[in-house]
Amino acid sequence: MNLPFAIIAAVIVAAATAAMTLRNLVHSSLAVAVAFGGLALAYLYLDAQFVGLTQILVYVGAVAILIVFAVLLTRGGEPPEKCIFSATWFWGLLITVAVFATLAWCVMHSFASRRDPSDKVEVTVKQIGDALMTKFVLPLEVIGLLLTAALIGAVIIAMREEKK
Amino acid sequence: MTPLAGYLLLSAFLFAIGLAGALTRRNAIIVLIGIELMLNAANLNFIAFWRYGPNPEELTGIMFVIFSIAVAAAEAAVGLALIIAIYRHYKTTNMDEINSLKG
């Protein structure tokens, strides 16, 4: 454990918790943007420069904006209703605790978590690009198709229906 | 505790926060945010395993995260479009009130 990791982890956890508990939806979306930024810092700290910057570009620059727009389009910016938690909140919390306990137990007891870090590798953008164009070209194309389909689908779903 | 375990625990905790939000909050947008957090927790796992794995020059972890981010972006776009469509129909984003299949 070292200091930068502790700071990053604290930021992520605090922001994520805030996003899930704050009453105001816009505050929630801003908090989740902070959490995304913290994760980007974690990636950068783990020497994954390209992924970290992509995380900022996609999540803070696009997804957070999208969420904020959705909040405003559904009038979520107004003061929320009395109870923000659903009727079955107790069971949800129970499931969550169980899941976290299982995961933590697995992490603490697995051989992988006792592994020492491997030597630092310099991953250049060129390497990533080469890999994307050779070894991972099929997934890349599929992702491109998926994104196009999702974009068209999203536009069609969100489009106002013509009144006949 | 090794650093890898730290990252994995952080990831697990983030996943739990996202899950808690998705299961307990009423608002559909918050549920979507929770799901995004869970996806991000998985991404953190990939990067951590890639960095602490035996052969990081393979780039598999990074590639997975890049594709995962792309999928998450698509998911967010479609999910929010759905929420807006539902809001237009029911005039609410409260999950407890959206309980009938028939319009």
Added chain:
Amino acid sequence: MLGTGIIKGMAETARNFLGSYVSREHLTTVQYPEERSPQIENARQFPFLVFDGDDPIKGLRCVACQICEKECPPKCIYIVKSKDKRVDYKGQSQFYPARFDIDLSVCMSCQICVEVCPFESIKMDTAYELSTTDRFGGLMADKHQLAKSNEHYRHIHPTDAALSDAALAVEVAKAKAVAEAKAKAAITTTVSPQPVAAT
């Protein structure tokens, strides 16, 4: 083609930009407190009262007929008619304004007072630097402040002044003629029997 309009516009602004350094014609503004653009002859700001002769108060053409006070749309003119009469510029005995105030903060420069005045006594001035630290009292002009000589009027609006002088000259001439006729009539009525008696 797309973009040609933009290039044309950019060329125009570039001409303005560069031209402003070489010719004064490209600079339409002046550096105000130091230099002022010359006023056109028909410039009008706020009314003033014309006087003839040397004494601003005694020479006022105004006879306190109060037409302008009644016609003023924003009702910014306040006149008090004098109790006594005095001899005016035509030589007739007339009333004169004991008070003549114009609230310049209310005046809207419509020039209706000038239009209706039958005595050519209220005209529009060209002074526009009227700023004052006292918003109410400072812009309330009394007859001492409003009185300005006919020479001043000739100076600021030569054409209009010439017209008004001519009109006044006609008036004066008419008045004189009337007076003379009256005087003649008086002479004939009072004096004529005598020659008859004489003859």
Added chain:
Amino acid sequence: MTDSLDQIFVTLKHWLLSGLDDLLKWLEVAPPGWSMPLVSIVLSLAPILMVFPALFAITTVLERKGLGRIQNRYGPNRVGPFGFLQFAADGIKALIKEDLVPRAADKVVHFIAPVILVITAFTVYAVLPFGRNMVAADLDAGLLFFFAVGAASELAVFMAGWSSRNKYALLGAMRAIAQMVSYEIPLILSSVAVVMITGTLSLTKIVEAQSTHAGLLPDWFVFTPWGFMGFTLFMIAANAELNRSPFDLPEGESEIIAGYFIEYSGFKFALFFLSEYLSMFALSGLGITLFLGGWNAPFAALDFIPSWAWFFAKLLALIFLFIWTRGTLPRLRQDQLMNLAWKFMIPMVLVNLVAAALWHFTGPGWMRWLTSGALVVGAYMLLGKPQFESKDIGKRTYRFAD
């Protein structure tokens, strides 16, 4: 001599660093291991934090004077010699003004928004190469860093607009975000053409790729068909990204007063102003780096002028271009804005990518000028025609009351 002048700032930094090291040794103080890199970072960032705000101050005056001349008037000329101290008067005014916060505003978000905006505006300078060996952080993914940090500013704009609890502010923020998201696509894709040709995201390597000379012209990308079109599209998109006229709908004062920063006053308003200008310099710097050869001299004979001087000369030229555009073009309508982005800019930028690929694969010679050029010009004519030509509104007529 020329080399020492060129590297004067780099040498100065090394000299300061080694001097500090000697001083510490002489004092027999052993600083912790992370302190020297930190000092190095501070020494790299300090000039950025000083030079660009100073440039902002000068540019505000120059812009007002330039706009004045374009509009046939003098512009500010009262404060100091030729009015060049106007920025000081404005700055003092902004500092001593009352800082108003609406009662209904979301205080925390309202406070953070301008701070985030200024921080992101400053952060992007980290990867810009201002001269030979003069870059604060030579990142491998420098271009990605630039766009990633720039994208974060959109959230700050939203925060400013939403937290003010003012319908004009919210409308302005929504407009600004819609515009920024739309124009970010052509902005990024026009730079992708350069990335395709150079094969790197590192801005220093992109500048190095343009340092050679082919015949009379330097090997700057702006002197290629795709590069010229890319630069044009980049500048238009940058103009829209900066919310500057003719794309200043988010702050269109005739309809929504000032847009998302309407509820800000005093120093926070000055921060918005500062960040706007800083982003303008940063985007101009990026355009220079990508298309105008960065800090390279246009001719080999002019290499004796220091590289940073070339960078700032080009920067001033682009700033003048921005001011000139602002003084010329009227504001667009919202639908015209979106039509331009989605029906002209984005198809054009995609064609431009193909043109860049053609240029790369045709190999040296006149053939690539022909193929790439024909593609770009043809697409321009074809895309420009239906949108903007068919709606010939004819000569304007006037009707007066009878």
